Amino acid sequence: NAGVTQTPKFQVLKTGQSMTLQCAQDMNHNSMYWYRQDPGMGLRLIYYSASEGTTDKGEVPNGYNVSRLNKREFSLRLESAAPSQTSVYFCASSAGPFNYGYTFGSGTRLTVV
Amino acid sequence: GQQLNQSPQSMFIQEGEDVSMNCTSSSIFNTWLWYKQDPGEGPVLLIALYKAGELTSNGRLTAQFGITRKDSFLNISASIPSDVGIYFCALGNTGTASKLTFGTGTRLQVTL
Numbered sequence: 001n002a003g004v005t006q007t008p009k010f011q012v013l014k015t016g017q018s019m020t021l022q023c024a025q026d027m028n029h030n031s032m033y034w035y036r037q038d039p040g041m042g043l044r045l046i047y048y049s050a051s052e053g054t055t056d057k058g059e060v061p062n063g064y065n066v067s068r069l070n071k072r073e074f075s076l077r078l079e080s081a082a083p084s085q086t087s088v089y090f091c092a093s094s095a096g097p098f099n100y101g102y103t104f105g106s107g108t109r110l111t112v113v
Numbered sequence: 114g115q116q117l118n119q120s121p122q123s124m125f126i127q128e129g130e131d132v133s134m135n136c137t138s139s140s141i142f143n144t145w146l147w148y149k150q151d152p153g154e155g156p157v158l159l160i161a162l163y164k165a166g167e168l169t170s171n172g173r174l175t176a177q178f179g180i181t182r183k184d185s186f187l188n189i190s191a192s193i194p195s196d197v198g199i200y201f202c203a204l205g206n207t208g209t210a211s212k213l214t215f216g217t218g219t220r221l222q223v224t225l
Contacts, residue, residue, distance in 0.1 A: 004155075031211055040122070042201060043156070043215040050211075058212070090155050100146050100205045100213060104155025 002026050006091050006105035013081045013112045021076040021108050023091030029103070030096035032074035034058075034066060036087040037107075043090065049074055051096070081112045116140075119202055119216030126192055127224050134219040135186040136202035144205030145178050145185040146213065151198045159200075160187070194223050 007022045025032065030051045035043040035058075045058030047066040055066050063085060065077045074093075078085060088109050092102040116139035126132055136145070144163055148156035160171050162178035162185060169176055175188045189196055202216040 033212070035215075040217060042117075042119075042217040045212060045214075048212060059214075092155070094211050096211065098205075099211050100144060100161060100203070101158050102148075102156075102213065104157070106154050 003103050004091055004093055004105035006089075006108050008108060009106070011108060011110050013078075013110065015082060015112060017081050018077070018079050019081065020078075021089055021091075021110075022073070023075065023105060024073045025091075025093040025103070026072065027093060027095075027103060028071070029093035030071070031094045031099075032068065033092045033094075033102070034064075034074070034076045035090045035092065036060065037090060038087050046076065046089075078110075081110075083112045086110060086112045117202065117204060117214055117216045119219055121219060122217070123220040123222070125222045125224065128192060128194060130192050132189040132192055132196070132221065133186060134200060135184060136216050137184040138204060139183075141182040142204040143182070145176075146203040146205060147174075147176050147185070147187045148201045148203060148215075149198050150201065150218075156199075156201055189221075192221075192223050194225065197221060197223050 004025045033048040034046040044060050049055045049068040052071045067075050088107045091105045119136045146161045147159045150156040160176040165182045167178045173190045199218040201218050203213040
């Protein structure tokens, strides 16, 4: 009954450090997404993967890279963290085209100092 | 990009009161959704609307897809403490990736 699992749950980075946020789903979903949530701004799409082997930019991709490692896993990488990337990051998955019933992970709270 | 305005930003209500919140978009979309986020968790889908004028209920929740296809509202009747959280409207595109654009959220606080 895991759904979407994100690791880590909390992270503090120094400016310029790099890290990878991990996401895995066990629902055999085709599509996966990374969003960031900032106060007063809702959820904004960073990158998404419509299906295994494909990735595309969302609304706010700058400073991030992604890898769809296989059907289950979709990772988000910050190559050189900046304070503006302090946020809560959510991974989500859905069955595929025209299926908007996203399942979200519980989030990673990232602070860049 | 797509403009999606959600109001109010926050609400403080007493247990038992009814709640209403709404979203408007600058463009016409084919799918409106409402999600709820409990503190410390990711959002969970409450209601999905696919046709203009559609009115759908889920327990004490009722949502409608506006006739103009540019707005939607969510009503919660007889609020209870577990209704606390952030409610997001979201728009679905018609592309292959099922991307969602989320509103800025309505934070609901319920007092006893």
